[in-house]
Amino acid sequence: MTIARxxxxxxxxxxxxxLLVVVAIVGILALGVVPLGELAAQRTREQDLRVALRQxxxxxxxxxxxxxxxxxxxxxxxxxxPRRLRDLVDGVPDIKTPDxxxxxxxxxLPRDPFAAATLPAEDSWALxxxxxxxxxxxxxxxxxxxxxxAEGSGLNxxxxxxx
Numbered sequence: 001m002t003i004a005r006x007x008x009x010x011x012x013x014x015x016x017x018x019l020l021v022v023v024a025i026v027g028i029l030a031l032g033v034v035p036l037g038e039l040a041a042q043r044t045r046e047q048d049l050r051v052a053l054r055q056x057x058x059x060x061x062x063x064x065x066x067x068x069x070x071x072x073x074x075x076x077x078x079x080x081x082p083r084r085l086r087d088l089v090d091g092v093p094d095i096k097t098p099d100x101x102x103x104x105x106x107x108x109l110p111r112d113p114f115a116a117a118t119l120p121a122e123d124s125w126a127l128x129x130x131x132x133x134x135x136x137x138x139x140x141x142x143x144x145x146x147x148x149x150a151e152g153s154g155l156n157x158x159x160x161x162x163x
Contacts, residue, residue: 039155042155043155045113045114046154046155048113049112049113049114049148049160049163050163051110052110052111052112052113053146053147053148053163055106055110056085056088056106056109056110056125056146057145057146059088059105059106060081060082060088060105060143060144060145060146062105063080063081063082063087063088063092063105064080064081066094066103067080067081068080070095070096071094071095071096071103072092072093072094072095072103073092073093073095078141078142079130079131079141079142079144081129081130081142081143081144082142082143083141083142083143084122084143085109085122085125085127085143085146086109086122088104088105088106088109089104089105089106089107089108089109090102090104091103091104091105108121109121109122111124112124112125112148112149112150114148114149114150114160115148115149115150124149125146125147125148125149126139126146126147126148126149126161127139127143127145127146128143128144128145128146128147129141129142129143129144130142130144132144147160147161147162147163148160148161148163149161
């Protein structure tokens with residue numbers, strides 16, 4: 001005959017109070033992690049915005065240089081900036097080549113990371129024409145600059161529209 005040994009009552013498991021304390025500690029730790037995750041996501045979107053703005057602005061400047069060098073046909077009353085953002089991707093004929101091969105300045109148009117995902121990349125940006133003053137940017141006959149349409153400010157305190 002074997003005798004079953006039972007553990008003392010104090011060694012059988014956790015009490016309800018011990019479990020509640022552990023759950024409370026885990027909850028407090030989770031509350032500290034959530035803001036860090038949101039901050040990391042915002043930093044990532046802001047970095048994507050910086051990169052996209054740099055790519056588009058560099059392409060706009062390259063288009064202007066090509067127009068000033070006489071590679072792109074333009075009228076005397078035009079500024080030399082692209083008429084629309086899509087021209088940077090679709091390209092424009094190079095009038096200095098015999099076959100008028102298109103000159104392209106971007107492989108694809110980056111989208112504003114703060115814009116709605118359903119919005120096309122071209123419509124996600126606020127446009128400023130060459131004729132509009134910096135204090136009140138407005139679209140016009142050409143694209144001189146782009147900015148984000150996002151409300152709010154970045155982690156650096158500057159409004160996204162002013163980047």
